[in-house]
Amino acid sequence: MKIMNHFSLILSLCFSCVVFAGTQSKVDIEEFTVRAPIPGTQNTSGYLVVDNYGNQKVTIKSVSSNVADKTEIHTHVMEGDMMKMRKLDQLAVPAKSKVTFEPGGHHIMFLGLTKDISKQQSIEVIFTLQDGRQLVSQAKVVSLMPKKEHSHHHHH
Numbered sequence: 001m002k003i004m005n006h007f008s009l010i011l012s013l014c015f016s017c018v019v020f021a022g023t024q025s026k027v028d029i030e031e032f033t034v035r036a037p038i039p040g041t042q043n044t045s046g047y048l049v050v051d052n053y054g055n056q057k058v059t060i061k062s063v064s065s066n067v068a069d070k071t072e073i074h075t076h077v078m079e080g081d082m083m084k085m086r087k088l089d090q091l092a093v094p095a096k097s098k099v100t101f102e103p104g105g106h107h108i109m110f111l112g113l114t115k116d117i118s119k120q121q122s123i124e125v126i127f128t129l130q131d132g133r134q135l136v137s138q139a140k141v142v143s144l145m146p147k148k149e150h151s152h153h154h155h156h
């Protein structure tokens with residue numbers, strides 16, 4: 001039974017290579033937020049969920065934006081007892097699964113901001129997939145700074 005399962009898995013993988021090559025990947029970018037940079041800093045990070053609801057693995061090859069010199073996929077790794085960021089050259093999302101980018105894990109890194117994104121509602125980020133398709137998504141700009149201006153408003 002186990003051997004059969006393996007055999008049919010291999011068959012279906014090869015089958016999908018031939019039949020579905022060139023078809024569109026079924027993937028969504030969800031809950032995309034980017035942090036307004038801390039004043040005086042040039043870098044910031046974004047978080048999202050990549051939802052691959054298709055039957056094929058989806059690989060993100062690169063990300064780009066027009067608000068920073070470089071836009072990269074990063075993850076955090078432990079080196080000794082130090083948490084360090086590392087650039088990922090690509091990110092594979094298995095079929096029927098989600099990858100969550102969150103603080104302490106994967107993130108979109110914006111290096112060398114060229115625009116003051118804290119004044120924008122959202123920014124555009126483009127994900128290029130291995131099949132050449134591009135996903136254009138909007139990241140909502142969120143501020144981590146306490147909203148002091150609201151603390152003096154009293155509602156009666």
Ligand SMILES: [Cu+2]
Binds near residue numbers: 045086108
């Ligand atoms: Cu980073």
